[in-house]
Amino acid sequence: MNGWLEFTLAMAAFAGSHFVPRLRDLRGRLIALVGRRTYFSVYGLVSLAILAWIIAAAGRAPFVMLWPQEPWMRWVPNLVMPLALVLAAAGFGIRQPHTVGAKRGATFDPGNPGLAAVTRHPLLLALALWAGAHVLPNGDLAHVILFGGFAALSLAAIPLFDARARRLEGPDFFGQSAILSLRPLGCAAWWRANRRALALRAAVGLVLWAGLLHAHAMLFGVSPLPV
Structure with a gap:
């Protein structure tokens, strides 16, 4: 995968993970479905995984000093x-x-x-x-x-x-x-x-x-x- 493309996708995934759950109360509906503890546990793990991906993708992006x-x-x-x-x-x-x-x-x-x-x-x-x-x-x-x-x-x-x-x-x-x-x-x-x-x-x-x-x-x- 192109280095800049991967970095852009990782940043987009991070932004999406924070804004998409707020659309049409998606977060509230998911909490009602699976429970507050399960939702935030899964959400925390996904956020950490995306953060690790962003940091790795930044290291693989083309170096422009x-x-x-x-x-x-x-x-x-x-x-x-x-x-x-x-x-x-x-x-x-x-x-x-x-x-x-x-x-x-x-x-x-x-x-x-x-x-x-x-x-x-x-x-x-x-x-x-x-x-x-x-x-x-x-x-x-x-x-x-x-x-x-x-x-x-x-x-x-x-x-x-x-x-x-x-x-x-x-x-x-x-x-x-x-x-x-x-x-x-x-x-x-x-x-x-x-x-x-x-x-x-x-x-x-x-x-x-x-x-x-x-x-x-x-x-x-x-x-x-x-x-």
């Missing part, structure tokens, strides 16, 4: 990825229903917003950080499209989720949550309420980062370490 990789560029993902994975680990099951990875059946409590006080979209920000950090050291056309596209989609999803929240939530929702704010990190009461859960999630994120760092060459064929 936009800028050369300099040794210092590898420091960018190495410095950003620990934060991205801590955000991702903290974001799964967030008690804020209007975002990716929210806890099933969650409702937002303005009196105890949790991580949403720092960011109400941790998984989307984590994905944007992952993708954005990988653009600079991967200056060929296919990988710029790949990582730049993921970064753009992640950031574009934030106002869409927030627009839905404006229709369904009261003013306290936006008053006690933020797209990104460091103010809660200086609040002793916030730390008392969240430090144990945050410490556990941070540890999980750092373990994931260490594992991916060591497995990167095996999984993706290139070492992420600065040279």
Whole structure:
């Protein structure tokens, strides 16, 4: 298969997997047919398979260099990825229903917003950080499209989720949550309420980062370490 054709098909499959289920409530009908747990389990596996296909297809696409990789560029993902994975680990099951990875059946409590006080979209920000950090050291056309596209989609999803929240939530929702704010990190009461859960999630994120760092060459064929 032509390298660009495969890459285009992989990107189209990714876009289709996210938009087609929303047409005519296809997702709702499938959930009613097979159950919520089965649907999201299968959907998650399909999404991971398509993501792996996209990454492999980008590596097989014709190499068109936009800028050369300099040794210092590898420091960018190495410095950003620990934060991205801590955000991702903290974001799964967030008690804020209007975002990716929210806890099933969650409702937002303005009196105890949790991580949403720092960011109400941790998984989307984590994905944007992952993708954005990988653009600079991967200056060929296919990988710029790949990582730049993921970064753009992640950031574009934030106002869409927030627009839905404006229709369904009261003013306290936006008053006690933020797209990104460091103010809660200086609040002793916030730390008392969240430090144990945050410490556990941070540890999980750092373990994931260490594992991916060591497995990167095996999984993706290139070492992420600065040279």
